[in-house]
Amino acid sequence: MLLTISTTHQPATDLGFLLAKNPSKVQTFELPFGEAHVFYPEVSKERCTAALMLAIDPISLVRGGKDSRSEGTSAQYVNDRPYVASSFMSVAINKVFGSALAGRCRDKPELTDLPIALEVTISAVESHGGEVLLQKLFEPLGYDVEIQGHPLDEKFPEWGASKYFSIKLSKICTLKEILTHIYVLVPCLDNDKHYYVGEDEVLKLLRHGEGWLASHPESKYITHRYLKNRQSLTKIAMDRLSEGVSEPDVNEESNVGEEVAIEKTISLNEMRMTAVLAAVLKENTRRVLDVGCGEGNLLKLLLQENRFTEITGMDVSHRVLESASERLHLEKLPERQRQRINLIQGSLTYRDKRLEGYDAATCIEVIEHMDADRLPAFERVLFECAKPNIVVLTTPNSEYNSKFPTLAAGKFRHRDHRFEWTRKEFQSWANGVCERFSYKVEFDNIGDVDENLGAPTQMAIFKK
Numbered sequence: 524m525l526l527t528i529s530t531t532h533q534p535a536t537d538l539g540f541l542l543a544k545n546p547s548k549v550q551t552f553e554l555p556f557g558e559a560h561v562f563y564p565e566v567s568k569e570r571c572t573a574a575l576m577l578a579i580d581p582i583s584l585v586r587g588g589k590d591s592r593s594e595g596t597s598a599q600y601v602n603d604r605p606y607v608a609s610s611f612m613s614v615a616i617n618k619v620f621g622s623a624l625a626g627r628c629r630d631k632p633e634l635t636d637l638p639i640a641l642e643v644t645i646s647a648v649e650s651h652g653g654e655v656l657l658q659k660l661f662e663p664l665g666y667d668v669e670i671q672g673h674p675l676d677e678k679f680p681e682w683g684a685s686k687y688f689s690i691k692l693s694k695i696c697t698l699k700e701i702l703t704h705i706y707v708l709v710p711c712l713d714n715d716k717h718y719y720v721g722e723d724e725v726l727k728l729l730r731h732g733e734g735w736l737a738s739h740p741e742s743k744y745i746t747h748r749y750l751k752n753r754q755s756l757t758k759i760a761m762d763r764l765s766e767g768v769s770e771p772d773v774n775e776e777s778n779v780g781e782e783v784a785i786e787k788t789i790s791l792n793e794m795r796m797t798a799v800l801a802a803v804l805k806e807n808t809r810r811v812l813d814v815g816c817g818e819g820n821l822l823k824l825l826l827q828e829n830r831f832t833e834i835t836g837m838d839v840s841h842r843v844l845e846s847a848s849e850r851l852h853l854e855k856l857p858e859r860q861r862q863r864i865n866l867i868q869g870s871l872t873y874r875d876k877r878l879e880g881y882d883a884a885t886c887i888e889v890i891e892h893m894d895a896d897r898l899p900a901f902e903r904v905l906f907e908c909a910k911p912n913i914v915v916l917t918t919p920n921s922e923y924n925s926k927f928p929t930l931a932a933g934k935f936r937h938r939d940h941r942f943e944w945t946r947k948e949f950q951s952w953a954n955g956v957c958e959r960f961s962y963k964v965e966f967d968n969i970g971d972v973d974e975n976l977g978a979p980t981q982m983a984i985f986k987k
């Protein structure tokens with residue numbers, strides 16, 4: 524099984540840096556199912572090609588224990604695995620080109636975000652949906668797709684076509700992008716995914732699908748196939764994808780995403796994050812606490828600003844903190860970056876010394892997840908005990924709900940919301956907070972402002 528990656532970006536030998544593989548060497552990597560060889564059949568300033576050749580050992584698959592194929596016949600030994608790009612290929616890409624797949628390039632970091640002319644060929648993929656399926660998967664992602672079908676046997680044309688195809692994909696994009704697409708889409712073609720598909724596969728899919736899978740016209744098919752037709756996992760993944768952002772519940776897992784799906788048309792979440800970040804940047808802030816941080820949408824932006832020396836994300840849910848840690852790649856951050864960020868588990872309705880001493884606290888779309896009778900406790904925790912110099916807090920403006928076409932009248936944007944406030948209700952609560960804890964408050968809109976209904980999200984900026 525052979526995959527080649529070529530570029531005509533100049534100098535084309537930059538490909539070696541991007542893949543972190545020296546063009547002048549042949550390298551071999553051991554994998555549980557065989558070996559992967561990397562070599563460059565073509566190296567010049569004008570054009571450079573790297574090849575990843577997988578030598579899969581069908582016998583090691585049989586002996587591989589519970590993950591191995593289990594037909595119990597000669598098919599165990601004689602099968603297409605050595606020749607067809609399958610999920611083995613994704614495992615190999617991850618192992619051999621892991622840094623490129625993650626968008627890192629140690630020696631020339633400036634290359635990672637640079638769109639370059641790339642061409643990838645895969646010698647054989649299996650497609651039950653023929654050429655059409657291959658086009659449907661790759662063309663929406665902007666690839667020029669060349670497909671060559673193979674007959675079952677060249678000597679006997681009357682036997683007809685096989686389900687195997689060679690493909691060539693061309694596009695100007697980053698290497699990370701093309702590798703990511705292959706990483707996700709090739710196993711979808713493969714009926715025979717070799718490793719156990721569990722819930723971490725959902726996270727993997729969401730991570731690698733970030734930025735493209737949700738808007739792919741075949742996202743449902745891709746998700747279903749990647750997760751090897753497991754309905755329950757597909758449902759989880761589709762819910763999360765339709766959010767565009769993960770907005771988890773504390774108590775209820777099945778309805779994650781409703782709110783963001785409803786709001787999605789205007790990409791409100793992005794606007795929210797940007798508005799909150801701008802409000803925090805406007806003040807002299809170095810130490811920032813994001814309460815109810817969820818999966819770390821804001822933390823990610825805060826990390827990109829060098830001015831913040833201490834960033835803490837706090838949430839009541841262990842599960843979302845784990846996802847945050849994964850999404851922010853905390854394990855892999857260089858030590859200096861790692862020192863800047865901290866995730867803690869706790870509840871906003873209990874006093875907590877760890878929340879003290881910050882310049883700013885942010886609380887994005889959190890209060891509406893708390894029972895209204897717990898709000899006085901929350902106020903004391905944040906404004907009396909933690910008492911940062913500024914608090915930036917957002918919550919839905921319920922008046923705007925009538926503008927969301929898929930939201931029934933009188934319903935909340937998310938099943939876990941305990942309330943949603945009008946502008947008047949929010950302002951009266953915020954003014955009360957100021958009286959009780961000696962803060963001043965200003966209000967702002969996030970998203971399109973409707974003359975009569977206001978904006979979809981309302982923001983309060985409290986200052987001491």
Ligand code: SAH
Nearest residue numbers: 815816817820838839840870871887889892
């Ligand atoms: N701020 C994030 C997540 C919003 S979802 C974003 O905008 O993307 C609401 C979050 O608040 C969830 O992650 C939930 O776990 C958290 N949350 C709800 N009640 C909480 C409480 N009492 N203490 C801490 N976090 C809480």
